[in-house]
Amino acid sequence: MACRIDEISLLAGREKNMKVVAINGSHRRGKNTSKMLRAVLAEVEAKGGTTELLELTDYEIKYCTSCNKCLRAPKCSIQDDTSVVAEKLLDADGIVLGSPVYWHNVTALMKNLMDRLRWMHMTENMLAGKVGAAVTLAGLRNGGQEICLSIMERYLKSQGLIVVDDRKQDAGILTAGAAGTLLADYQDKQVSFRKSVEEDQLAIGACKQIGRNMVDLINRLK
Numbered sequence: 001m002a003c004r005i006d007e008i009s010l011l012a013g014r015e016k017n018m019k020v021v022a023i024n025g026s027h028r029r030g031k032n033t034s035k036m037l038r039a040v041l042a043e044v045e046a047k048g049g050t051t052e053l054l055e056l057t058d059y060e061i062k063y064c065t066s067c068n069k070c071l072r073a074p075k076c077s078i079q080d081d082t083s084v085v086a087e088k089l090l091d092a093d094g095i096v097l098g099s100p101v102y103w104h105n106v107t108a109l110m111k112n113l114m115d116r117l118r119w120m121h122m123t124e125n126m127l128a129g130k131v132g133a134a135v136t137l138a139g140l141r142n143g144g145q146e147i148c149l150s151i152m153e154r155y156l157k158s159q160g161l162i163v164v165d166d167r168k169q170d171a172g173i174l175t176a177g178a179a180g181t182l183l184a185d186y187q188d189k190q191v192s193f194r195k196s197v198e199e200d201q202l203a204i205g206a207c208k209q210i211g212r213n214m215v216d217l218i219n220r221l222k
């Protein structure tokens with residue numbers, strides 16, 4: 001019996017034991033950024049991959065001290081949970097970064113991790129060839145989502161990852177990146193906000209498409 005294309009990729013994901021790790025840089029565990037990342041990971045799981053969501057609030061990650069030892073060898077002089085996160089990233093085929101917008105930028109938690117993973121990039125690009133993606137949201141519309149996405153995507157590229165977006169190959173463009181907002185409406189001089197980013201169907205749809213695009217590219221690269 002002939003297999004449908006999505007059944008084939010389901011089998012392919014299982015067979016190759018694909019793993020995608022998501023990192024939540026939100027200072028609020030399990031909230032909106034986490035929900036967007038879960039939407040990405042649910043699609044990966046639906047296609048047979050295994051996933052893990054890391055909440056950065058669960059990890060002790062000290063500041064980079066700029067000791068510059070990573071300029072000579074691919075290791076960090078600071079002992080903390082960064083090594084736990086790094087092991088998970090090395091083990092993954094795909095990495096998704098998620099950060100809410102804080103002042104048109106990533107959060108301090110996400111930026112701190114970015115700095116601390118410098119040793120994975122300086123003498124060799126240890127994450128090179130993996131598939132990466134980023135998701136973000138902000139309180140406002142045009143609240144800095146595009147800048148925040150650019151920062152994370154540029155970082156992933158610097159680390160040698162191949163970045164996918166939410167473009168649906170057979171249906172043109174729906175949105176330009178997984179960028180959510182909590183702003184719902186403005187009527188009678190009153191601003192209203194969504195209870196959850198899950199009400200932002202464009203953002204959740206983009207997250208799902210990113211999950212599918214990651215699986216497809218990982219399968220093609222294997």
Ligand SMILES: Cc1cc2nc3c(=O)[nH]c(=O)nc-3n(C[C@H](O)[C@H](O)[C@H](O)COP(=O)(O)O)c2cc1C
Pocket residue numbers: 026027028031032033034100101102103104105137138139140141142143144182
């Ligand atoms: C310190 C701080 C800075 C923020 N800066 C912005 C901003 O520049 N633009 C914006 O639209 N929202 C901003 N927000 C709102 C957050 O992006 C928003 O609350 C987001 O949903 C938080 O994600 P979370 O639910 O995962 O915590 C900021 C929030 C905080 C706490």
